[in-house]
Amino acid sequence: MPIRQLSETMVNQIAAGEVIERPASVVKELVENALDAGASRIEVVTAGGGLALIRVSDDGAGIPVGELELAIARHCTSKLSDDIHDIRSLGFRGEALPSIGSVSRLTVRSRTASADSGAEIRVEGGRLTPVRPAGANRGTLVEVRDLFFATPARLKFMKGERAEATAAADVVKRIAIAFPAVRFTLSGTDRSTLDLLAVGDTADARLERIAQVMGKDFPENAIGIDATREGVHLGGYVSVPSFTRANALQQYAYVNGRPVRDKLITSAIRGAFADVLPRDRHAVTALFLTLDPGHVDVNVHPAKADVRFRDPGLVRGLIVGAIRQALAEAGIRPATTGAA
Ligand code: ADP
Ligand code: MG
Numbered sequence: 001m002p003i004r005q006l007s008e009t010m011v012n013q014i015a016a017g018e019v020i021e022r023p024a025s026v027v028k029e030l031v032e033n034a035l036d037a038g039a040s041r042i043e044v045v046t047a048g049g050g051l052a053l054i055r056v057s058d059d060g061a062g063i064p065v066g067e068l069e070l071a072i073a074r075h076c077t078s079k080l081s082d083d084i085h086d087i088r089s090l091g092f093r094g095e096a097l098p099s100i101g102s103v104s105r106l107t108v109r110s111r112t113a114s115a116d117s118g119a120e121i122r123v124e125g126g127r128l129t130p131v132r133p134a135g136a137n138r139g140t141l142v143e144v145r146d147l148f149f150a151t152p153a154r155l156k157f158m159k160g161e162r163a164e165a166t167a168a169a170d171v172v173k174r175i176a177i178a179f180p181a182v183r184f185t186l187s188g189t190d191r192s193t194l195d196l197l198a199v200g201d202t203a204d205a206r207l208e209r210i211a212q213v214m215g216k217d218f219p220e221n222a223i224g225i226d227a228t229r230e231g232v233h234l235g236g237y238v239s240v241p242s243f244t245r246a247n248a249l250q251q252y253a254y255v256n257g258r259p260v261r262d263k264l265i266t267s268a269i270r271g272a273f274a275d276v277l278p279r280d281r282h283a284v285t286a287l288f289l290t291l292d293p294g295h296v297d298v299n300v301h302p303a304k305a306d307v308r309f310r311d312p313g314l315v316r317g318l319i320v321g322a323i324r325q326a327l328a329e330a331g332i333r334p335a336t337t338g339a340a
Pocket of ligand 2: 029032090091092097
């Protein structure tokens with residue numbers, strides 16, 4: 001067979017295989033886009049665990065009519081400066097919308113502040129319907145129906161509506177903790193619902209948002225972390241050993257404001273608690289690392305959940321040391337240490 005170039009739709013579906021694993025991935029990408037657009041209010045609606053419907057609407061900057069087609073084109077982004085090491089937005093790959101459009105029925109409807117009317121574009125399994133006028137409030141509404149209808153093999157891997165809805169809700173919670181000045185709502189026919197009122201962006205607001213997400217008993221059972229080592233700062237909260245979970249799902253971690261699920265951080269938390277918790281119990285945490293963007297690479301994984309630190313030993317040492325010290329200062333010591 002002669003060498004040929006893959007079709008645009010095929011290329012996008014391959015990318016979707018990496019970026020869009022499940023409904024929660026769509027929610028993550030769309031909410032990140034809304035935040036990048038400066039939204040102060042983000043509404044998420046899901047049905048059928050997100051497989052039937054995901055709708056994310058925001059009151060952000062909107063997309064100019066003339067750019068709607070580019071928004072759903074591969075590798076087109078309004079966010080990337082010329083330096084991959086200096087990424088300030090949550091998105092930067094220009095991959096999410098074309099990937100989603102290649103595996104679902106996608107509608108993007110938007111209006112900028114300066115436009116007097118809105119417009120929308122649709123893609124169904126990679127097939128484009130040209131831009132047409134549509135009534136829209138200022139901001140953007142992205143609707144994703146029948147996720148993975150175009151890739152039945154992927155659809156088979158879904159865990160069931162309940163599990164997918166829970167994962168989608170967790171994505172909203174995880175992101176919401178990093179953006180207390182934004183109001184987030186989650187509703188629809190799936191059982192998980194949320195209404196997180198905007199609380200501002202002070203340190204107090206952050207704790208208030210954490211309480212909105214994790215419940216009021218978390219702050220009552222948590223100790224504060226505040227430590228710096230060689231320019232790397234760690235702030236946030238960890239629960240006391242009497243307030244634990246059977247899994248690590250409620251370990252929220254952020255690097256320069258970006259939600260991450262990173263092995264190094266998870267393992268450092270485990271290490272810090274090793275002496276005071278049984279192996280099958282997990283602390284609840286909300287930890288925020290702040291460091292020079294040049295010392296951390298967020299461009300490791302398409303879903304951007306992993307990060308790579310230039311000095312992993314320093315970060316690990318900081319997390320373990322800061323948590324252990326905070327536990328000790330709170331008078332929490334290993335139970336096995338006999339009274340001396
Ligand atoms: P990326 O976020 O990496 O740029 P996406 O495929 O997620 O790539 O989005 C492509 C482009 O579409 C964005 O760069 C942005 O210009 C525009 N866009 C997407 N969603 C929104 C939104 N909610 N509000 C404003 N612009 C958006
Ligand atoms: Mg994006």
